Amino acid sequence: MASKPKSKVDLDKMRVEYDKFRARIGTGPNHGQITFRAVANIIENVHLEGTVRGSRVECDEPEERGGTGKAPAPLSYFLIGAAF
Numbered sequence: 001m002a003s004k005p006k007s008k009v010d011l012d013k014m015r016v017e018y019d020k021f022r023a024r025i026g027t028g029p030n031h032g033q034i035t036f037r038a039v040a041n042i043i044e045n046v047h048l049e050g051t052v053r054g055s056r057v058e059c060d061e062p063e064e065r066g067g068t069g070k071a072p073a074p075l076s077y078f079l080i081g082a083a084f
Contacts, residue, residue, distance in 0.1 A: 047071065 061067030
């Protein structure tokens with residue numbers, strides 16, 4: 001009988017951190033509500049820079065849609081988010 005391959009995800013660690021997070025937000029002044037804020041700024045035309053939770057990303061459209069292709073298009077971010 002073949003052994004089950006080890007997962008690359010530490011589910012026990014994730015569960016502990018998730019439980020700590022739930023306990024922390026459940027006792028806060030907003031009683032379980034969480035809010036994330038995303039801010040986007042236009043660099044030029046359809047080339048934008050955005051920040052969310054301390055991470056910075058850029059997006060742009062390909063040339064055929066008026067951009068310069070300097071970064072992934074917004075739809076690309078949406079698709080990779082769905083894949084995650």
